[in-house]
Amino acid sequence: MAPTVTVPTPLPEKFPEGTVVEQEGMDQPTWVVQREVLKDLALELRDGPETQFDLMLDLCGTDYPERDQRFEAVYHLYSLPRGERLRLKVPVTEDVPTLPSLIDVWKACDWFEREAWDMFGLRFDGHPNLRRILTHEAFQGHPLRKDYDPARRWILTEDKIYRPHPQPPEGEDDDDIFERMTINIGPSHPAMHGTFRVVATLDGETIVASEVEIGYLHRCFEKMAETHTWQQVIPYTDRLNYCSSFINNVAYCKTVETMLGIEAPPRAVWARTILSEFSRIMDHCVANGSTLVDAGALTNFWYMFQPREEIYGLLEACSGARLTVSYGRIGGLSADLPPDFEARCRRLLEIIPPFIDDVDGLIAKNRIWLDRSVGVAAISGEEAVNWGWTGPCLRASGVGYDVRKAHPYDLYDTVDWEVPIFHGGDVHDRYRVRMAEIRQSLSIIRQLLDRGMPEGPVIVDDPHIALPSKEACYNQMESMIYHFKLIMDGIQVPPGERYSMVEGANGELGFYIVSDGGGKPYRVKVRPPCFPMMSTFSRLIEGGTVSDAVVSLGGLNVIAGELER
């Protein structure tokens, strides 16, 4: 499944013996790195002509209390030009949990390092602003450490809260008669879709400095995943990117499936591909609709939400739920497709395009919209990669990285489709990329429907993984035992670790899962695509006006559930 990657082995030889060691038997090349050489190695990996790891996808901590060097910082790197992945592991002890900050190498490390500090207490030397990010300022301890009791509760009040007061660089504060105003945009503000807080210092209407605060919707997903069986984690994944919850199901299930060494039956794969594309359409509709409504174009919002409404009908027919579907299961799907599945899909293919075309007709050549969006919150492809962007927003900046093309999974390599790329990197191109992707998704769905629905089961026929049917469970002793074992002990996933990814609606959605062979995951780390994009938000809006900031947020499609987990 995973493409064989070759990372040049000479590179470790540049460093002293034992500081960079390749770990065998992993799903992807993995190097164990001593922290003394981490920064040099990172620079070498980023700039070396044979490595070119320009994209820092994810940084997380792991905790193995029984080891001498208890913590590990795990970096997932990706090389866009070479299409290869590399995992770096940096072990540190509990007494001196410090690492060099890689913020100078990959700006994406900024928030990821703060998160690792918050969750594990890893300290990053040289980080300019190493504060808690997901938990409250007054929180004590580091919740993802294994010795932190998941049932522990805190009452946290406002009095110890950090009060941001962003200041522009010195020397610009010349005209001191005119007041600079600091305003709180959020956490409760009509433009903050979700609960973020942007503290902006204004000169007139121009934002001269800003600071983004998140963590208002942190729900301890990763900690909770460690206390639930493998299947029980699925409903939690719904609540990551709740605009396209089915894609999260798929991403999680596929990761566990590869760890188990099984594959979902063809019918389930077929349905997963179609429903993932419908979910992507919904997500893009939300992103573009909210961008437009933030620009004051209310009507388009309704036009964009109508297709979403219709797609909810399809998901409801499949799973019984509309928003948080929980339709995926490890090994397939939770239930068979409804008998009118194809007819429903065909109907959707007919009613969605008119809405999309109507919005394009209203907006595409509208002078006001062009003035509001072209060149606003623009970012170059190179910079976006350095900040860790993926997905439609990166493709709007001219970098055509799409997991579905670069590392095809499910049925994406069997259909004919294109990756839309625009080069402006601004609000307008982020809008256009999404519109083009909606059309591509529709085309993918149409091709798959024309191919016809594969017959067969929707979940693997393995009693250690899939629950027996209710009838079998009530009537056969064997099935009942399997049912009991699955419910009480859960699926037994062999020990190991795995990072696998799908193309989420707003970028590469990765799951890094460590199993210790038990019925519950040892560590689940989500690589949320919108996390690095939100960390760039300050950089995007500074110099623009409040209106620019508001209109650019919707296009980033930052979903608080996924951002803060």
Next chain:
Amino acid sequence: MSGLLAAMLEATGPTLFHYVLVPLIKIAIVLFAGVLPLIMYLVLAERKVLGFMQARVGPNRVGLWGLLQPIADVMKLLVKEDVVPRRAVRWAFVLGPCLVVAPAFVIFSVIPFGPPAATEGGISWFVTDINVALLMVLALATLPVYGIILGGWGSNSKFSLLGGLRSAAQMISYEVPQGFALVGPLLLAGTMSLVGIVEAQRDLGMWFIVPQFVAFFVFLVAGVAESNRNPFDLPEAESELVAGFHTEYTGIRFALFFLGEYANMIVVSSVAVTLFLGGWLRPFPSVEALSFLDLSFLPAGLGGVVWFSLKLFVFLFVYIWFRGTFPRYRFDQLMALGWKWMIPLALVNLFLTGLVKVWV
């Protein structure tokens, strides 16, 4: 009716009757039978029309087709708690909404809804006709911005203050092209009396929109901007400034701001109808064959009122249509549009009109 009036005349004497009592009655009729119900149902119409434009239904629960919705809304706003923020400047906070509504209502006193009295002592379809009416409309139309500034500043909220700031800048920028645009019809008519301007259109045989199309366009844009409506609704831009200048307002004070916005819409539409669309005149006022359109079977010039209302409704619909179509401008783009396009356009139009006026 006429008997009652005669009895009143008898009781009060001619001076008091003609200069106090009759205008008072007319004002009461215009406000309570005309403008206020119109505003209430304009809100409903806006919600309905927007609903149809946006693939949804709009209010349909209170009464048939939601026809009682405005009454329910008014009741709700009246009984809501009236909150004044603790550190607000109380007098400014209280005065703000009143300042928005009052000037708009005063302007209705000079709008000619229908023709003047055909005979001495008959009924004229307006409250009064003064010889600087046009200037008065312009002057009073600028005053609501004080309500917005006071409300925004007095609320002691940063979003309100930003809304007030935007409103002030917007008002200054669009007052100038609006004034220039009005000079076009003024030049053609040679009078600042609104009745006189309509009569000049009748004498010319065409509405002023034909020779003064550019002025009409500038006035329309500036009028939308001055009544803070989409795409120029920056002072209250809900996605940016929460609700702009009226963020902190509740209940009846909020209702007054709301009332002021719609009253201003009607004022701008009425002035546009009067100046550019021939006021109470029927279409093609010079074509004899169409004289049945005068609706002369209606008593006492009521046909003129019907035409005026029809044109007014077209304008109000255009307002709603704009809201359903356009995104919102950004602050600096709004300024650029006003100063770099509208003012030069209005000036060129003024210059050409002057040339025509001198040579023709």
Next chain:
Amino acid sequence: MIELLTQHGEAILFYAFALAAVVSAVGVISLRNPMYCALSLLVTFLAVAALFLMRHAELLGMVQLFVYGGGIMVLFLFVIMLVNLHRLREVRLFNEQVPIALVLGVLLVALFGWVFLSLPASAPGDSTALVSLDGEVVGNAKAVAWVLYTEYLLPFEIASIFLLVAMIGAVVLGRRD
């Protein structure tokens, strides 16, 4: 009561507006909060506009309302809202050229007194003076226009040039580069 109003209505209104104008004018220079000063100035403008109207100078009244009330004061308020009022307290608001100011003030009072005394006594009472042209009543707008564009054309044009210069100056000063 009604007779009192109808006979002396004009006088009552005059004194009411005059009082408002004077009181608010004092407020402009005596209040501490710049916002209140600006609003007092607005009240002064409105009261003066009303006084113009009462003298049948409706054009002047409306222009006063339109230009000063609608334009200039909005600009003042705009600037005041942008200015850091807390820091303004540390800035010295009044300059120290008291002697020159006194001399200029006395000169101004003398000028007003001279104009006031030299006018014919009947002028304020003559309500048609501002609306008639060669004895024919044509309305304030026409009367003012006629006088402005014939008798005072040169001062009018000079004033326009001054304003143009001021505007260009403002544009040049306001450029940020």
